[in-house]
Amino acid sequence: MSNITFKLNHEEVSVELNPSMRLLDALRDHFHLTGPKEGCGEGECGACSVLVNGKLVNSCCFPLANVQGKEVLTIEGYSKTERYHVLVEAFAHEGGSQCGICTPGMLIAAESLLTKNNHPTDEEIRIGISGNLCRCTGYNAIIKAIQRAIKQGAGLW
Amino acid sequence: MKDLTRSTPKVDHEEKCSGKSVFVSDIHLEGMLFAKTVRSTVAKAKITGISLPVLPKGYTIVDHKDVIKENVVNMIFSDWPVFATDHVNYIGEPIMLIVGPDKKVLDDLVPQIKIDYELEKPEFGYFHSSIHKEYTKGDTKLAFFNSDRIIEETFETGYQEQAYIEPQGMIAYPEGPKKVTLIGSMQCPYYIKNAVMRTLGYSEDQVRVIQPSVGGAFGGKEEFPSTTACQLATAVVKIGRPIKMIFEREEDMLVTTKRHPSKITLRAAIDENHKIQAIKAHVSMDGGAYLGLSGVVLARAMIAVSASYTIPHLDVSGDVYTTNTVPTGAFRGFGAPQMIFAIEMFMHHIAKELHADPFTFRLAHLAKQGDLTSTGGVFRDPIIMKELIQKAAEISDYHKKVVAYRKPGSFKGVGMSWFFHGCGFTGDGESSHIKARVKLVKDEQDHVFVLIAAVDMGQGAKTSLKRIVAQTLDLPNEQVTFNNPDTDQILDSGPTVASRTTMIVGGLLQRAAESLKKAWIPGKKIEIIEKYQQPDYIRWNEATMKGDAYPAYSWGVNVVEVEVSPITYQVKVKGVWSVYDVGKAIDERMVLGQADGGITQGIAYGYLEVMRHEEGKIKQKNFTDYIIPTSVDVPVYQTVLYENPFPFGPNGAKGVGELTLVGGAPAVALAIEQAIGKKINKIPATPEFIMGLLKHE
Numbered sequence: 058m059s060n061i062t063f064k065l066n067h068e069e070v071s072v073e074l075n076p077s078m079r080l081l082d083a084l085r086d087h088f089h090l091t092g093p094k095e096g097c098g099e100g101e102c103g104a105c106s107v108l109v110n111g112k113l114v115n116s117c118c119f120p121l122a123n124v125q126g127k128e129v130l131t132i133e134g135y136s137k138t139e140r141y142h143v144l145v146e147a148f149a150h151e152g153g154s155q156c157g158i159c160t161p162g163m164l165i166a167a168e169s170l171l172t173k174n175n176h177p178t179d180e181e182i183r184i185g186i187s188g189n190l191c192r193c194t195g196y197n198a199i200i201k202a203i204q205r206a207i208k209q210g211a212g213l214w
Numbered sequence: 215m216k217d218l219t220r221s222t223p224k225v226d227h228e229e230k231c232s233g234k235s236v237f238v239s240d241i242h243l244e245g246m247l248f249a250k251t252v253r254s255t256v257a258k259a260k261i262t263g264i265s266l267p268v269l270p271k272g273y274t275i276v277d278h279k280d281v282i283k284e285n286v287v288n289m290i291f292s293d294w295p296v297f298a299t300d301h302v303n304y305i306g307e308p309i310m311l312i313v314g315p316d317k318k319v320l321d322d323l324v325p326q327i328k329i330d331y332e333l334e335k336p337e338f339g340y341f342h343s344s345i346h347k348e349y350t351k352g353d354t355k356l357a358f359f360n361s362d363r364i365i366e367e368t369f370e371t372g373y374q375e376q377a378y379i380e381p382q383g384m385i386a387y388p389e390g391p392k393k394v395t396l397i398g399s400m401q402c403p404y405y406i407k408n409a410v411m412r413t414l415g416y417s418e419d420q421v422r423v424i425q426p427s428v429g430g431a432f433g434g435k436e437e438f439p440s441t442t443a444c445q446l447a448t449a450v451v452k453i454g455r456p457i458k459m460i461f462e463r464e465e466d467m468l469v470t471t472k473r474h475p476s477k478i479t480l481r482a483a484i485d486e487n488h489k490i491q492a493i494k495a496h497v498s499m500d501g502g503a504y505l506g507l508s509g510v511v512l513a514r515a516m517i518a519v520s521a522s523y524t525i526p527h528l529d530v531s532g533d534v535y536t537t538n539t540v541p542t543g544a545f546r547g548f549g550a551p552q553m554i555f556a557i558e559m560f561m562h563h564i565a566k567e568l569h570a571d572p573f574t575f576r577l578a579h580l581a582k583q584g585d586l587t588s589t590g591g592v593f594r595d596p597i598i599m600k601e602l603i604q605k606a607a608e609i610s611d612y613h614k615k616v617v618a619y620r621k622p623g624s625f626k627g628v629g630m631s632w633f634f635h636g637c638g639f640t641g642d643g644e645s646s647h648i649k650a651r652v653k654l655v656k657d658e659q660d661h662v663f664v665l666i667a668a669v670d671m672g673q674g675a676k677t678s679l680k681r682i683v684a685q686t687l688d689l690p691n692e693q694v695t696f697n698n699p700d701t702d703q704i705l706d707s708g709p710t711v712a713s714r715t716t717m718i719v720g721g722l723l724q725r726a727a728e729s730l731k732k733a734w735i736p737g738k739k740i741e742i743i744e745k746y747q748q749p750d751y752i753r754w755n756e757a758t759m760k761g762d763a764y765p766a767y768s769w770g771v772n773v774v775e776v777e778v779s780p781i782t783y784q785v786k787v788k789g790v791w792s793v794y795d796v797g798k799a800i801d802e803r804m805v806l807g808q809a810d811g812g813i814t815q816g817i818a819y820g821y822l823e824v825m826r827h828e829e830g831k832i833k834q835k836n837f838t839d840y841i842i843p844t845s846v847d848v849p850v851y852q853t854v855l856y857e858n859p860f861p862f863g864p865n866g867a868k869g870v871g872e873l874t875l876v877g878g879a880p881a882v883a884l885a886i887e888q889a890i891g892k893k894i895n896k897i898p899a900t901p902e903f904i905m906g907l908l909k910h911e
Binding site for chain 2: 085090091092093094095096097098099101102104131132133136141144145148149150151152154155156157158159160161164182183184186187188189190191192193194195196197198199200
């Protein structure tokens with residue numbers, strides 16, 4: 058057990074937990090943040106995506122110790138932002154979400170992409186979300202939704 | 215009625231985006247324990263002994279001895295045990311659960327449980343038939359006798375994994391002393407309820423099934439969740455506490471049902487005018503260790519034999535073979551993808567053999583309204599395939615590309631598949647087996663509740679079915695509630711399978727809403743129940759497989775363009791164009807969403823998704839080695855919907871979900887075939903497979 062202090066969705070938190078615990082388990086079991094999902098447990102599907110200091114990570118492969126002193130943003134925190142609402146609106150318009158298990162992770166990946174590059178090409182969008190598997194949509198609607206969000210949310214990213 | 219084709223946002227869109235949707239893994243109950251399954255590590259053996267470690271306090275074993283009534287999982291064919299007794303028949307077969315408070319301790323305990331086996335010789339391949347079916351149309355013998363030419367080919371398909379992103383999961387808990395409640399990722403609440411009732415010997419009011427959000431299913435959550443439900447319900451009876459079991463991805467890939475591998479032989483009798491007069495067909499399917507619903511999968515494959523063509527004489531037989539491998543089961547398409555692949559390749563290959571233009575040759579065989587179906591039923595409704603084909607050719611520039619890519623060494627190809635899908639259960643399944651009922655309740659506040667068992671697993675059933683009710687009643691959507699099914703509140707409207715939900719359940723809801731509208735008295739509680747009635751014109755003989763196999767058919771055309779690397783033989787899908795007749799769409803955007811997802815799975819089945827077993831052990835364990843398409847693997851899709859309203863469907867709607875998958879594999883395989891100039895008789899057409907074909911020059 059060690060004390061780990063970090064910022065979670067903009068609030069400072071401090072926990073006594075096993076530092077080798079997966080960040081995903083800490084978020085879900087300890088903080089009851091169930092937006093990040095476990096789809097594969099091996100960093101392949103991206104359903105557990107969160108941002109650590111703005112960087113996209115698979116929280117299923119990320120030890121809790123590594124968030125010490127950092128900022129973690131999950132979908133629960135992100136969903137309070139204007140950018141999120143622009144993305145959600147665009148996803149609704151294009152039909153970018155079906156079963157919804159990949160959607161929170163997909164939105165986090167889109168946010169990560171757009172903060173780095175607010176005018177991505179089609180190819181850059183595809184690469185940006187290529188670590189997030191979706192079995193329902195065939196990705197076309199998601200790509201269109203991100204393109205739409207870029208237009209609708211001009212200036213936000 | 216207002217136009218239901220217009221798109222509206224999905225009712226659960228925001229909660230799914232924000233992560234507020236509750237999936238089974240997100241549920242925690244007070245005092246909840248966890249379960250892990252101890253599984254067979256061998257393909258076939260007698261269990262001669264079991265040695266358990268000393269279990270820490272609070273940890274319990276649950277096995278076949280704890281099953282209080284019947285050690286069988288209720289399915290169409292009930293041959294799966296809840297837990298193995300003295301024999302195991304596949305690697306991964308559940309022998310016992312170990313239940314306790316700490317998941318990590320469970321993980322440590324499982325490998326300490328030693329099972330002694332007396333090994334027996336496992337069976338693999340197409341040898342031991344457990345189900346045989348056959349039917350005929352016309353006089354095949356005479357047609358072969360009179361034929362000018364006979365061509366025969368064999369086609370093979372592999373496993374396909376549903377690969378829903380949410381793994382299987384189930385929670386069971388005691389609700390009072392003699393009632394068990396189950397919450398799980400599922401498509402069919404009543405399959406689970408009936409299975410648990412049978413295993414426990416419980417009555418209707420002693421088993422309750424609740425559906426939370428479901429993270430994708432594709433058939434993989436049709437019959438399989440009944441197995442985990444029966445195991446957990448047995449554990450709950452023994453232990454008396456809530457128990458949760460969530461599969462890890464590896465466990466999910468190794469032990470859950472998959473698409474049946476198949477081997478299909480087609481033999482055609484062709485006359486001097488280049489018309490196929492007869493086809494003799496045999497379908498072999500690998501059912502794995504237990505049959506479950508394999509017989510129905512086989513039937514759908516066999517009935518799809520002539521697909522979108524009319525062949526006057528047919529002699530079709532099929533077998534499900536029992537092997538010592540993981541049981542195969544439901545997967546979107548349900549036997550049709552195997553057969554549509556075979557017949558589409560076969561038609562193309564025959565044309566080539568005859569030095570005929572494949573497009574013209576296929577067109578000459580296309581089914582028309584009034585023709586007899588494969589099983590001697592009638593295509594009653596208008597068939598607009600010619601328009602669909604023309605449109606698909608036009609938007610994809612098919613005819614030009616076929617010529618342009620013909621030159622050797624282009625390593626480019628374009629393929630076009632034509633197909634149909636029978637909507638709803640095969641044969642008289644709806645009237646003899648499912649007997650769907652729906653219920654609408656209007657309360658004193660004039661709010662309407664839709665009380666049915668249909669599961670929204672992402673396809674948007676909650677949105678579309680609610681709209682059918684609201685619009686029939688001329689009410690705003692907010693005045694209608696459709697919650698996730700809870701069997702204590704609803705009626706059994708049947709399983710969420712077989713592309714039946716919109717057409718059958720939606721049709722029943724529309725009728726119920728019309729009755730409610732007539733009976734409407736403001737401020738008074740009114741309850742309406744509507745039952746499925748088979749249309750009078752449907753005639754089906756299950757024993758001879760003759761008659762109308764389906765009440766309606768949806769139709770489609772896919773065009774796929776590929777480039778094959780001449781160095782690595784990697785296939786790159788460059789373009790996908792689809793045209794569908796699904797009657798009249800309910801919520802066009804959702805139909806297009808189904809189309810995108812279906813074609814993605816269908817194409818990947820043809821060239822990308824590889825799963826195989828070695829001596830009964832599945833070799834793929836995760837998304838690292840079972841590759842499904844990512845965002846960089848799919849091109850831009852173009853899809854067009856044609857309206858051809860089905861008179862008995864709500865808003866004119868027919869089935870959608872499966873249709874969009876079944877044409878993908880032959881379209882991509884035909885494209886690859888053109889790119890490499892070699893016949894493809896087996897999928898998936900991986901780079902290794904393509905290399906093999908090209909090396910045998």
